[in-house]
Structures are given as C-alpha cells and as structure tokens.
Amino acid sequence: MTAHILEVAHRHLAEQGAAALSLRAIAREIGMSSSAIYRYFPSRDELFTALVIEAYDAVGEVAEAAEAATRRSSLPTRWSTLARAIRDWAKAHPHAYALVYGSPVPGYAAPETTVDPAARGPLAMLRIVADGVAGGQIEAGRSPKLTAKVKADFADLRTGAGVQVPDAVLTRAFQAWFSLFGHISFELFGHLHGVITEGEAADELFDVQMQALGRLLVGEP
Amino acid sequence: MTAHILEVAHRHLAEQGAAALSLRAIAREIGMSSSAIYRYFPSRDELFTALVIEAYDAVGEVAEAAEAATRRSSLPTRWSTLARAIRDWAKAHPHAYALVYGSPVPGYAAPETTVDPAARGPLAMLRIVADGVAGGQIEAGRSPKLTAKVKADFADLRTGAGVQVPDAVLTRAFQAWFSLFGHISFELFGHLHGVITEGEAADELFDVQMQALGRLLVGEP
C-alpha cells in the first residue's frame, strides 16, 4: 500500500510538480478516502521526504553508474560523462530535480535520513577526482590562500569522504560542481530562455562548458 | 492601495517565502475583505509577477551599482565585487532570491514584462567583461570549438546586449555566471550544510572561488 501511494505520488510529482502534490488527489486516484492515507504517511511532509530521498537516490545512482563505467578513461572524459549523466537525468525528471536542487519548501526541513542519499552524487564525483590525483592525471597547480577554517572543513570532508585530494584540487572540484548545477538550474528553470536556443545549441554549450571544467580539474590551462 | 498591498506582500515573502503567500492573509493584515483585494490584483499570479519584477530589479540595481562603482578597477576586482554584491543581496533576501532563481512555480509562466528587469544583472556583468576586452585586460585565449548554432546565439546575444566580446570570452563569462549562481544556490538552499561551516568559512570559500573565476575571465592560468 505504501508502495502504491508512493508510485502515484511519484507520477503526480513528475506531471505537475511538488507544489501541486495533494494527498487528497492521490487518495482519490487510488480510490481511498482522504483520511485513510494518513495511516501510511502521517503528513504531507513525510511524503515529501520519501520523494526527496527517491530523487537523491536516482541522481546518485546515475552518477555512480557514470563513475563506474568510466574507470579506464581519462579524467576529463570521466567528468564530462558524469556531468552529462546528471544533466540527462535532470532533463528527464525536471520536477524531481527542482524538488531537491530548487528552492526549499518553506517550513520543510529535510531530515537526517536524506543526507546519505544526497551525498551519493558528490561522492561519485570526488572518487573520480581522487582517482585522477592518485593516477597523476591531476596536478595541484597554484594553491589558493585558504584560511584555517576552510582548511578544517576541507580536512573533515576528506576524511568523511575517504579521499586524498589536496586543497587546491578540492577547491577546483567545488568550482566544477557549482558550475555544473548552476548550468543545469539555469537551463531547467528557464533563465536561458531567449538567450540559448533549446536543443542542439544548449546541448553543445553544455558540453563545451563541461570540457572546459574538465581541463580546469586536471590543472591544464 | 496597490502600493500598500505590495508592501505587505513583500514583507510576507521575506518572512515566509513565496509558497506561503496568501492573498487572504494580506487582506486580513490590511484590514480589508478577501474579495476586495481582487480589485487590485486579479489573481495570485499577478502578485507573484509584481514580486518577481521587484526581485529582479533589486538584484539588477545591486549589480549595476557594483559595476558603476568599480569602473577604474581591474577586471578581477570588478568581477569579485559584482559577485560579492549579488551574494550579499541573496543572503539578505533569501526568499526573494529563491522566488526568481529557485524552482519555478508550476503553472506560473513569467510574462514578458519580467525579461527586461531580469536582464539587468547579466548585462552589468557583460559590460564589465566588454570593458576588459576593450581595455586589453582580457586575452581571448584558446577558442572553444563552437558549432554554428551556438555561434548564432552568441551573435544575437552580442547585438542584443550591445557588447563586443569574442566567443571564447563569452563562453568563459557563462562559466563564471553559472558558477556564481550555482554557488549561491547551494549555500542558500542548504546543500553545503555539514560540509562548509556557515559564516567565515563559507565567506572565504566564496571569495576564493570568485578570485579563481576572475582569473579565468581574464585568461590567466
């Protein structure tokens, strides 16, 4: 039953977006009274949480698959493949993407159970970068002047993720990650409307940008 | 009266976010019946549009001020100042930022009247880049392999914005712009929670990233 509800909710999310998600509408479609659905989800927010985890897991799976499938490739290729995979997922599931990477629902605080699924994507990316460092494909390059606080956060991140990546490379990894999601968000949320033609032009611009970020990651000019 | 409604709506947006915006609540606070408010805004979406334009104008103004105040500075400094100004505005008005740069409200299509205010920020940024090109601070560097479609979009953008910027530089400008808003969105939407400590560490990481993007813009390694 819970699975059935989730399935209908998933479809409603895909079709109309998170804001239009209604427990009553889901109950109606299932053929159940609106009050009965509260046996399975104590509140609308609980349903949200389930869908948020589902979305994080979906994008995490896509990222992990891209990471695993490119183990023998060069780092820029691995990065571009990962980025392209995430973008493809986002374009295929825009409302799910907006649910997790768009504006947070006011009054809704994502519980602790979402952090592990949320970390899968970034971790896959960090593994690619760490492999590049270990394999000598990445040169540290100029190291930014970081203060103790940022260095401490970076150190925690390194131990938490279990990767060996120098500060300079980690900084560039953040850069690439931010740029990737900034790009996808701008595309999906319509900020490129009237500027970059959707379709081939948008695809090509994305690829060019990801290639540039790949060069940035390895430390090439 | 319209101004009064807008003022209350603005405060409600700032306090509770766009999703919680209620015409009835606004009417209640003003001391007016819920139906009377429809004399001034024919629908909730119209109110949204007004607030969207207000937000775009606010960030545009901040960007233009940063651009105008740094006319005699180096390009990396101008870029960092602009970026910092936009981030400061976003942190001061998170719900307004989320309204325009977060997930679009499903079923709501921003009308044509929003495109001019929306363009103010990007245009200020492009003017800075164009000044850098004209002043010789920016070297074109390696030119990416762009296809005809992207080149055409870039050409339209150049004429529309009235700036002379080569394709290679325009590509890097997109990169910087995406990274800037990706960074701000990740910060504001909580995706850096548990990774980068809020406050000084987050501020420093942002500055370091913007400096790197400044070097990217001018074409330095």
Add this chain to the structure above:
DNA sequence: TCTGAAACGAGAGCGCTGCTCTCGAATGAG
C-alpha cells in the same frame, strides 16, 4: 447643485487543501 456612472468594499458561497476525530468493519494471533 443635482445626477448618474464608475470605482470600491463586504459578504456569501464554491470547490479545493491538510489534518483530526470518531466509529464501524476486517484481520489475525492466542
């Protein structure tokens, strides 16, 4: 100064929402 149209506000009401409470029916372990 009077008149009539336009502008304005209030109230009732429709259908929708999340959520709670109560009560009856099904279920299944002892």
Add this chain to the structure above:
DNA sequence: CTCATTCGAGAGCAGCGCTCTCGTTTCAGA
C-alpha cells in the same frame, strides 16, 4: 472462538483562490 490491533470511511475544522452579488462611496459633467 475471542479480543486486541489494524484499517478504512465519514464528518468536520480552518485555511486557501476565486467569483458573484449587492450596497456604498466618489466625483466629473450637466
């Protein structure tokens, strides 16, 4: 076979966007 637990339905509350009607206010032109 019994009885506690689980499940579902219905009514109801307060909120929402929005519409319709009707009385009041305002004010320009005759």
